[in-house]
Amino acid sequence: MKQDNETTTSTPQDLAKAYEFKSVEQKWYRVWEEQKKFKATLDEDKPSFCIVIPPPNVTGVLHVGHALNNTLQDILVRFRRMQGMNTLWLPGTDHAGIATQNVVERQLAQDGTSRHEIGRKEFIERVWKWREESGGQIINQLKRLGASCDWDRERFTMDKGLSRAVREVFARLYDEGLIYKGDYIINWCPRCHTALADLEVEHEPTDGKLYNIRYPFSSGNGYLVVATTRPETMLGDTAVAVHPDDERFNNLAEKSVILPILNIKIPIVFDSYVEREFGTGALKVTPAHDVNDFEIGRRHDLPSRKVIDDNGCMNDEAGEAYLGLDRFECRKRIVEDLKELGLLEGVEDYQHGVGHCYRCHTVVEPYLSKQWFVKVKPLAEKAISAVKNGEIRIHPKSWETTYYDRLYPC
């Protein structure tokens, strides 16, 4: 085949039939870089145009989606540059916190060690080393794509300047009362030791069990039966709720029950959140380990008792017998103990959605925790008016609807 010879010839007489990136791209990119063709300068008389790159995460390398969005940015930037504007495409990479930590932890696991074993100092060194490798590769990929970024201004989201900016913004928002601390139920990953956003929790249909448990009335005979898929959380129950219009409970002589195992008295509260059709219509209320129970707890001024620690193990509030047990081991033990006490009414197979950590697939624990919150309303109002008064334009215009839909509920 002669084709090889043909395609590598570059004289005008027999110009290659196909575009030869190998002999063109890297050669000319080097020239552009050496001559600082992408360096932004400021001429006060000219209009300015700037794009801050959405910084790629240093968790890995660029994929075809990055190739697309960076090409689009490059087209816009080159277009404005050729129009003679002050043009800056500011490049950088994102530390991606926990996601990067996970990548490094997987590498450590392959080496048969862990972040706890090597200690904080060495772990941080490993993370920085990874960031050097991965960040470097990302920048090279961008260069191979021909991205016309101003490389002298490359930033990393954890570099000193940006870290200082983060602290400054945080302090300002705090001073303005826009950031505050409060108790709330979060999605906790006991392995990553981090809170997850709702979007970061993957709900998977799981074959579980529904345990029906008897809670004896505090005096006299009889009991209420509550149903739960997580019996270990009963140790943190601070009430049982029933629907106010549920006739079965209209004439309850007793207003409290005894929480089995811990043998403490907890009240029966009436709340219309309870689904009458579910189970027996009585709902155990664990304000510290369930978001809906947390709301019921608030409405009825119930205490919250946290019985699971940040590692997913039972703490001393759970009682001495279970202290230190993993939550799933505790589940087994509780079921055994309830059986022995004659308080397990029955167990049914039950398919339900169980939340998993999107990073490490550990079962997420709903967990009462002090967290930082941002008061979004005043910020959303400004963002809405910026588009309404034309300060920001959204292309295509039809996406304005989606933009407002996201901001109005705030």
Ligand SMILES: [Zn+2]
């Ligand atoms: Zn996780």
